[in-house]
Amino acid sequence: MGPTDQRRSSLSAVSGTRPAPAELIVVTHGAAVPLAASTLRESVAAEARLTGLLPPGARLTRIFGPADRLSDKLAATAQESVAGRFLNYFTVRDAGFDLETLAHRLREDDLVDGAYVKPATELPIAPLPMPRRSLAPVPSVTPDFRARQSYLDPAPHGIDARRAWTQPGGRGAGVRVIDIEGAWRFTHEGLTGKRGGILGGEPRGDEDWRNHGTAVAGVIGGGVGGFGITGIAPDATVSAMSIFGGGSALAIRSAADALGPGDVILLELHRPGPRHDFRNRADQAGYLPVEWWPDDLAAIGYAVARGVVVVEAAGNGGEDLDAALYDLAPADFPSTWRNPLRGGDHDSGAILVGAGAPPPGVHDRDHGPALSRLAFSNHGARLDAQGWGLEVTTTGYGDLQGGGDEDYWYTDVFSGTSGAAPIVVGAIVCGQGIAAHGAGPRTPAEVRALLRATGSPQVSAPGSPAGRRIGNLPDIRALAGE
Incomplete structure (x- = not known):
C-alpha cells in the first residue's frame, strides 16, 4: 500500500499539521461464530504466537479489548452470534518506522489472514487555505455571534x-x-x-x-x-x-x-x-x-x-x-x-x-x-x-x-x-x-x-x-x- 516513510513525512496541505501516524493492523484467521471457551483459548494462543514475531519493544494490542470480556459486551446484540470475529483484530504499537516490512513478515504466518499498514489519518477540513487569526483587540466580553x-x-x-x-x-x-x-x-x-x-x-x-x-x-x-x-x-x-x-x-x-x-x-x-x-x-x-x-x-x-x-x-x-x-x-x-x-x-x-x-x-x-x-x-x-x-x-x-x-x-x-x-x-x-x-x-x-x-x-x-x-x-x- 505504498512506502510508510512517505506517508509519515507528509504534512497536511490544509494546515501544516502532521497527520496521525500510520497504523499496523493484524487480522488473524477465525470464524464468525458465538464465543466459546475453545474459541477464546485458540485466540489467546494466536496472540502469544504473534507476539513472538514482533521486534523488541513492539506491543500487540487487542482492538476489541480483553478476550474474556467480549461476550458480555455483545450479549443480546445482533453481533452475538458472530462475536468470535472480533477476537481476530490486533494493532501493533511501538514497532518503529518499518511497518511495511513487519506487516510482510506477519502475513507469512499461517495464523494471519491479513496485515496492513493504514495510511496516515487526516482531518476532513476543506482543502483550502486555513483562516488567519484576527489580531484585532479582543473585547472584555465576547460579542453574540x-x-x-x-x-x-x-x-x-x-x-x-x-x-x-x-x-x-x-x-x-x-x-x-x-x-x-x-x-x-x-x-x-x-x-x-x-x-x-x-x-x-x-x-x-x-x-x-x-x-x-x-x-x-x-x-x-x-x-x-x-x-x-x-x-x-x-x-x-x-x-x-x-x-x-x-x-x-x-x-x-x-x-x-x-x-x-x-x-x-x-x-x-x-x-x-x-x-x-x-x-x-x-x-x-x-x-x-x-x-x-x-x-x-x-x-x-x-x-x-x-x-x-x-x-x-x-x-x-x-x-x-x-x-x-x-x-x-x-x-x-x-x-x-x-x-x-x-x-x-x-x-x-x-x-x-x-x-x-x-x-x-x-x-x-x-x-x-x-x-x-x-x-x-x-x-x-x-x-x-x-x-x-x-x-x-x-x-x-x-x-x-x-x-x-x-x-x-x-x-x-x-x-x-x-x-x-x-x-x-x-x-x-x-x-x-x-x-x-x-x-x-x-x-x-x-x-x-x-x-x-x-x-x-x-x-x-x-x-x-x-x-x-x-x-x-x-x-x-x-x-x-x-
Whole structure:
C-alpha cells in the first residue's frame, strides 16, 4: 500500500499539521461464530504466537479489548452470534518506522489472514487555505455571534434547531456524544459547563488539531449565555476520544463501550485511498471515509450493534464512492473483507455525511446553490445526509475573534465534511432528545432511514448534478416525527 516513510513525512496541505501516524493492523484467521471457551483459548494462543514475531519493544494490542470480556459486551446484540470475529483484530504499537516490512513478515504466518499498514489519518477540513487569526483587540466580553450561525435556521437552508429548543428534550439533554479525532480545548469559554472532556487516547499537542476538535465540539454542544455561539444541542454531553496512542479502531471501540443505546459517535477522520496509491496529498484527492479499512469497519459494526449511532465524515476526496475501484481488496487485507461502500450485507451501519453549499449570501459569500454538493465532497449512493461544508461559525481558529488566548477564539469559516458532519450530529442529538420524551431514542437504523427519507433535498449545481448524491440536509422537526 505504498512506502510508510512517505506517508509519515507528509504534512497536511490544509494546515501544516502532521497527520496521525500510520497504523499496523493484524487480522488473524477465525470464524464468525458465538464465543466459546475453545474459541477464546485458540485466540489467546494466536496472540502469544504473534507476539513472538514482533521486534523488541513492539506491543500487540487487542482492538476489541480483553478476550474474556467480549461476550458480555455483545450479549443480546445482533453481533452475538458472530462475536468470535472480533477476537481476530490486533494493532501493533511501538514497532518503529518499518511497518511495511513487519506487516510482510506477519502475513507469512499461517495464523494471519491479513496485515496492513493504514495510511496516515487526516482531518476532513476543506482543502483550502486555513483562516488567519484576527489580531484585532479582543473585547472584555465576547460579542453574540449567534446570528451568524444560519445553519440553526428553519428548513430548507437550516436544520431548524432554534425551534427544536422549544420542545421537551430538544436541546439534547440526556444524549451523549463522543467526537473521535485528535485534540480539543475544552477550557474554551464556549465549551465549559456540561462537557464530558477527553475520555481516552493521547491528545496531540498541536494547535491545528486542537482548533479542529474545538470547532466540532462547538457546533454540536457549544454553550449559551448571550455571547459567542450556541451549539445545535447545547444540553448534550460532548466528550472526546483521541486516535493518538491507540489508533482509530481502538478509539471507536472504546467510545462505544462508554456510551449506551441512542448515544452518538462522530468520526472526524479520512484517509488517502487507492486512487492515488494511498499517498497523502495536498488536495486530498481520492481520500475515503475510514470505514473502508477492515478494522475500522469492524469497530463501527461493533458500536452500531450496541445501539450507538455512528456518524462518519464521508471525506473530501471528490470521489464517486460507487466506483468499481473500491471493490478491489488490497492484497494485504484479510480475505473476509468486502467493500462496505456498496452497502448491503457489508454495510457498516454508520451514517455517511457529505458537504453541501450554504445559502448564497451567508457571510457575504456565494458558493453556488444552497444544498448542492461542494466539489471536494465525496458522493455516492452510500451517503445518507449532508451538512454545510463552508461558512460554519463555531469555536476555535480565531479568524472571527482572535487574540492571544485560545479560550476566546471563534471562526466563521469551519469547513469540509469536517463542518458538515457535526451539523448532522447536532440534528440527530436534538431528535433523539425529543424522541426520549415519547417512544424513546431511535436505533441507528431508524435514524439513518429518517435522514434518507426526510429533510431538505439536495439540489443540482453547474458541474455537480444532484445525482452525485450527498443526501438531504436534516430537518429536526421531521427527525423528531413532528
